[in-house]
Amino acid sequence: MPIQRVLCATALASWPNDNAVLDSRQLLDSPYRPVVVLDSGVGGLTLVRQLEQLAPEVSILYVADNAWFPYGSKPVAAVACRVQQLLDQVCTRVDPLAVVIACNTTSIALIDHGRVPFTKGHFLVTPPLKEAVQASANGKIALLATPGTIKSKHISTALAKAITRAQVWPIAAQRLVELSEYKLAAQATSPACLSELIDSHLPTAQRLEIDTVILGCTHFPHLLGDLQTLFPSAATWIDPAKEVALQIASSIKINLSTLGPPARTVIFTSLPGTRNPQHAFLNYGFHAAYSLLA
Ligand code: DGL
Numbered sequence: 671m672p673i674q675r676v677l678c679a680t681a682l683a684s685w686p687n688d689n690a691v692l693d694s695r696q697l698l699d700s701p702y703r704p705v706v707v708l709d710s711g712v713g714g715l716t717l718v719r720q721l722e723q724l725a726p727e728v729s730i731l732y733v734a735d736n737a738w739f740p741y742g743s744k745p746v747a748a749v750a751c752r753v754q755q756l757l758d759q760v761c762t763r764v765d766p767l768a769v770v771i772a773c774n775t776t777s778i779a780l781i782d783h784g785r786v787p788f789t790k791g792h793f794l795v796t797p798p799l800k801e802a803v804q805a806s807a808n809g810k811i812a813l814l815a816t817p818g819t820i821k822s823k824h825i826s827t828a829l830a831k832a833i834t835r836a837q838v839w840p841i842a843a844q845r846l847v848e849l850s851e852y853k854l855a856a857q858a859t860s861p862a863c864l865s866e867l868i869d870s871h872l873p874t875a876q877r878l879e880i881d882t883v884i885l886g887c888t889h890f891p892h893l894l895g896d897l898q899t900l901f902p903s904a905a906t907w908i909d910p911a912k913e914v915a916l917q918i919a920s921s922i923k924i925n926l927s928t929l930g931p932p933a934r935t936v937i938f939t940s941l942p943g944t945r946n947p948q949h950a951f952l953n954y955g956f957h958a959a960y961s962l963l964a
Pocket of ligand 1: 709739819
């Protein structure tokens with residue numbers, strides 16, 4: 671399947687029709703050795719932001735699987751299989767420094783289905799329930815995640831362990847994923863719909879007691895300001911992408927003299943719809959985009 675170059679720095683606002691098939695050597699060109707980041711949409715940009723602070727010299731090749739967005743409401747086995755195929759395609763064209771599943775839903779799907787690539791240089795973002803229990807002073811914790819993550823075997827087991835030491839409210843908030851996409855596309859979202867959404871999962875009295883919130887979906891840090899007003903007692907906000915970015919930065923051996931200038935490239939798997947993801951990617955410094963129309 672060819673990867674096509676569809677956008678360039680000056681044309682990120684539109685999606686031109688005159689796609690030129692990309693010579694895969696362009697992606698393989700030495701010294702381009704990117705960190706490959708995968709998510710269904712703009713969620714992985716929250717990890718990119720963490721990583722750029724720790725390793726600004728690193729190039730990033732972002733796979734935004736917008737053809738399959740959203741992952742969180744799809745059967746997890748299908749998501750695991752899909753992501754494995756995508757990564758196989760991309761990794762035959764590049765020699766990555768690291769591969770990051772910047773999506774809790776996918777990471778958990780891969781774990782549940784025994785598909786974790788146990789090779790060096792692969793990183794998964796997952797909701798850290800144990801750390802949240804340790805961090806919480808009053809033992810009242812909210813886990814915000816997608817339905818796929820909340821229903822998974824991995825999280826059910828972790829929840830069963832956590833509830834012996836804390837009260838954890840799992841909130842399967844798929845709609846927050848869409849709101850986050852709209853926010854990054856600079857489309858208006860109403861804070862009222864956020865509070866209705868949370869209230870439909872958690873009675874107000876309990877919401878107001880929560881002292882620790884796990885951002886168990888990489889899309890959710892984009893909504894942090896809005897979420898903070900809904901959980902006014904929450905002193906600890908756990909974003910697992912921070913720890914993963916630290917692990918990546920300390921594991922990759924970067925030799926600046928062989929790497930060349932950092933580049934940011936995004937591969938979309940479908941033409942954009944109403945959410946216009948290019949806008950967000952441009953704001954995060956992505957100046958080249960390709961399509962892998964799967
Ligand atoms: N960003 C993904 C995660 O961390 C979920 C997005 C989706 O539902 O597509 O779970």
